[in-house]
Amino acid sequence: MPVTVAPEQIDRIVWNQHHDPFEVLGPHLIQQDGKTVWAVRTYLPNASQAWVVLPETRSELAMVASHNPHFFECVLEVQDLPNYQLKYQEGEHERFIYDPYAFKTRRITDFDVHLFAEGNHHRIYEKLGAHTAELEGVSGVYFAVWAPAARNVSVLGDFNYWDGRKHQMRLIGNGIWELFIPQTSVGEHYKFEIKNHHGHIYEKSDPYGFQQEVRPKTASIVADLDTYDWQDADWMEKRRSTDPLTQPVSVYEVHLGSWLHGSSAEPARLPDGTVEPSVQVAELKPGARFLTYRELAAKLIPYVKKLGFTHIELLPVAEHPFDGSWGYQVTGYYAATSRYGNPEDLMYFIDQCHQSGIGVLVDWVPGHFPKDGHGLAFFDGTHLYEHADPRKGEHKEWGTLVFNYGRNEVRNFLVANALFWFDKYHIDGMRVDAVASMLYLDYLREPGEWIANEYGGREHIEAADFLRQVNHLLFSYYPGILSIAEESTSWPMVSWPTYVGGLGFNLKWNMGWMHDMLDYFHMDPWFRQFHQNNITFSIWYAFSENFMLALSHDEVVHGKSNMLGKMPGDEWQKFANLRCLLTYMFLHPGKKTLFMSMEFGQWSEWNVWGDLEWHLLQYEPHQKHHTFMAKLNALYRSEPALYTQDFSQSGFEWIDCNDNRHSVVSFVRRDQDSGDFIVAICNFTPQPHSHYRVGVSEQGYYRELFNSDARDFGGSNMGNLGGKWTDDWSYHGQPYSIDITLPPLAVVTFKLDREYTQAVQSGELVPS
Numbered sequence: 001m002p003v004t005v006a007p008e009q010i011d012r013i014v015w016n017q018h019h020d021p022f023e024v025l026g027p028h029l030i031q032q033d034g035k036t037v038w039a040v041r042t043y044l045p046n047a048s049q050a051w052v053v054l055p056e057t058r059s060e061l062a063m064v065a066s067h068n069p070h071f072f073e074c075v076l077e078v079q080d081l082p083n084y085q086l087k088y089q090e091g092e093h094e095r096f097i098y099d100p101y102a103f104k105t106r107r108i109t110d111f112d113v114h115l116f117a118e119g120n121h122h123r124i125y126e127k128l129g130a131h132t133a134e135l136e137g138v139s140g141v142y143f144a145v146w147a148p149a150a151r152n153v154s155v156l157g158d159f160n161y162w163d164g165r166k167h168q169m170r171l172i173g174n175g176i177w178e179l180f181i182p183q184t185s186v187g188e189h190y191k192f193e194i195k196n197h198h199g200h201i202y203e204k205s206d207p208y209g210f211q212q213e214v215r216p217k218t219a220s221i222v223a224d225l226d227t228y229d230w231q232d233a234d235w236m237e238k239r240r241s242t243d244p245l246t247q248p249v250s251v252y253e254v255h256l257g258s259w260l261h262g263s264s265a266e267p268a269r270l271p272d273g274t275v276e277p278s279v280q281v282a283e284l285k286p287g288a289r290f291l292t293y294r295e296l297a298a299k300l301i302p303y304v305k306k307l308g309f310t311h312i313e314l315l316p317v318a319e320h321p322f323d324g325s326w327g328y329q330v331t332g333y334y335a336a337t338s339r340y341g342n343p344e345d346l347m348y349f350i351d352q353c354h355q356s357g358i359g360v361l362v363d364w365v366p367g368h369f370p371k372d373g374h375g376l377a378f379f380d381g382t383h384l385y386e387h388a389d390p391r392k393g394e395h396k397e398w399g400t401l402v403f404n405y406g407r408n409e410v411r412n413f414l415v416a417n418a419l420f421w422f423d424k425y426h427i428d429g430m431r432v433d434a435v436a437s438m439l440y441l442d443y444l445r446e447p448g449e450w451i452a453n454e455y456g457g458r459e460h461i462e463a464a465d466f467l468r469q470v471n472h473l474l475f476s477y478y479p480g481i482l483s484i485a486e487e488s489t490s491w492p493m494v495s496w497p498t499y500v501g502g503l504g505f506n507l508k509w510n511m512g513w514m515h516d517m518l519d520y521f522h523m524d525p526w527f528r529q530f531h532q533n534n535i536t537f538s539i540w541y542a543f544s545e546n547f548m549l550a551l552s553h554d555e556v557v558h559g560k561s562n563m564l565g566k567m568p569g570d571e572w573q574k575f576a577n578l579r580c581l582l583t584y585m586f587l588h589p590g591k592k593t594l595f596m597s598m599e600f601g602q603w604s605e606w607n608v609w610g611d612l613e614w615h616l617l618q619y620e621p622h623q624k625h626h627t628f629m630a631k632l633n634a635l636y637r638s639e640p641a642l643y644t645q646d647f648s649q650s651g652f653e654w655i656d657c658n659d660n661r662h663s664v665v666s667f668v669r670r671d672q673d674s675g676d677f678i679v680a681i682c683n684f685t686p687q688p689h690s691h692y693r694v695g696v697s698e699q700g701y702y703r704e705l706f707n708s709d710a711r712d713f714g715g716s717n718m719g720n721l722g723g724k725w726t727d728d729w730s731y732h733g734q735p736y737s738i739d740i741t742l743p744p745l746a747v748v749t750f751k752l753d754r755e756y757t758q759a760v761q762s763g764e765l766v767p768s
Helices: 007-014 110-117 233-240 293-307 343-355 408-425 435-439 461-477 511-522 525-530 532-536 571-587 614-618 620-638 754-761
Strands: 026-032 035-043 049-053 060-062 071-076 085-090 093-098 129-135 138-146 152-157 170-173 176-182 189-195 201-204 250-254 261-263 288-290 311-314 332-336 359-364 429-432 482-485 507-509 547-551 591-595 652-659 664-670 677-683 689-696 701-707 723-725 736-742 746-752
Touching: 007 071, 049 071, 060 071, 110 170, 110 408, 129 176, 138 189, 152 176, 233 343, 250 293, 250 620, 293 311, 293 343, 293 620, 332 343, 332 408, 343 359, 343 408, 359 408, 359 482, 408 461, 435 461, 461 482, 511 532, 511 547, 511 571, 525 532, 532 652, 532 664, 571 591, 571 620, 571 677, 571 746, 614 620, 620 701, 652 689, 664 689, 677 689, 677 736, 701 754, 723 736, 736 746
Parallel strands: 250 311, 250 591, 311 359, 359 429, 429 482, 482 507, 507 547, 547 591
Antiparallel strands: 026 035, 035 071, 049 060, 049 085, 085 093, 129 138, 138 176, 152 189, 170 176, 189 201, 261 288, 652 664, 664 677, 677 746, 689 736, 701 723, 701 746
């Protein structure tokens, strides 16, 4: 039989150098001897013989090797050529496959390519990556990847013995390569083999892959994220119609791999009862393993609910290579880390949180990525995702690379990734890590190590525009969510809407407040009288942004000590100081975040390889601190005055911020609607005050709501016998005042009890 294709074309297929193997392989209508016939061609490395099997007649037509012993073709004189199969002999094995090059239909349209090229394909993760599909009645997986500088790209996997010659992809436009591989399915392991024009080969995980192998393996895994049956419709509907800025937000920040470990002697079980392989980690204590997402749902969610936190914040759950990290060097932006289970397991965890009334925040890292060979770095043999110039494209101190926000497709990768976590995993918010490193071109760079912007400044204009685009889309698609910036500089309007020129976040971590507080509480109480400004300064700028007050993971590592160890004095004073700090934090304007272990007073710094020090809860001081944290959250959630006007000057008023001689401050928090208010008095020294007078605006009985010095919390139990009546004594510029007992190293709060006051004044009740 004469060869129906030029030998040069065959060589390009054999040497894996063709940008569109469909031009050569698969079925083609040709003219032969004056007739229109089908020529079927296939390249089967390692095959010695091949046949075309017609499905209707089950007839087998022998193929002939042409030009190369593994390149086969045959001519069929049939009018229609239905989905045929290929039968081939490979050693002693006989195999049947559908020809991937018979499926010429593209799932990525020209419009998809256009949107991606301009950076506006908000669901590009539904096109690129690996997706189960059915074409012409045959099921399989559709693979697509962006690699514009590649000479050719292949899919590698268990299904082709990791041989890049067997499934060569075609280039369809704007650097996108695609191929449908029939008879593959969920669970297949795969990578992309990318060859540049110099012949160098790179084996890469899928940038849009939904799942990866458990490290140290690095292959992507085909996953279907649309099969989980969500049960959180009520939660999602309520979220859409609720403004989170007027709600209590008390966040428990968690690193899942070190909150608690399981025992390898008691392996995890899947929902069907089968045993799940334990994730063994050499650095963990002998016999320990990571808990799975489902085990964490059973243990972590009830714990957080009992403590009264409104949200759980997860340190990055996107796939990352190193167990001994926080997860901020991401290699799989669309893949939930396999350390704790599969994607459906994480969905189950979030679903259970929602059914328990707890929101879920996820840390997101669009500022940099690691240099691991299987990841995004030098992806197609060029600086594709990162800047080529290290003065703009590398964080040398971190050993990571910086995304090229000015390239539309890279920006689209990140924008769609932010939307992806809300779409597929129903998260309620994200905290964007290291925003300052994105906004400034000279961040952690010496003079001469950075490039100015087009106006000669140090502001990263493309990064700022990218953040505005992300936040604009997030709130357009998902009203009621949180977008939180970890931004440590004075960049203006971080939490202002994009339509007024802001970056579009709705919360910003208050790093200044955190540093001032920790500096203040670290010093001996006697010296605090000289540093009253540390306590009061934050109010000067508290309403310039929507702030979140955070005592985070950053404050309990690298020799900084855990929160309890930062406090001065003996053990009693350390606990009292910590209660004082936390109570002031929850009364201060702004939403709240605490890192795990602070709720029971851990002494040691965070250890990525160990559990939290749960054994401390057998001791009374830690038990009582645990009780204190639950009661503080209960106070916060039950009093609208403490959260409805966090970002309005009308929600806060100083009573007296100048009593530095006693290191005391007093202030009022007001509710937005009811007119109720909370009076708070903070004593930051061990010296109690038996007659401390505080001015108030209304006459009546002020019930003591909360006292951080209560016996139940481990305090000295000094208090005010339930509350105080006002005196007709003008004080602090107010017409009335209350004479209170102010405990040592404590915060006390009062609320006007209008019903009790009216009942006593009308004679219905006799004051007790």
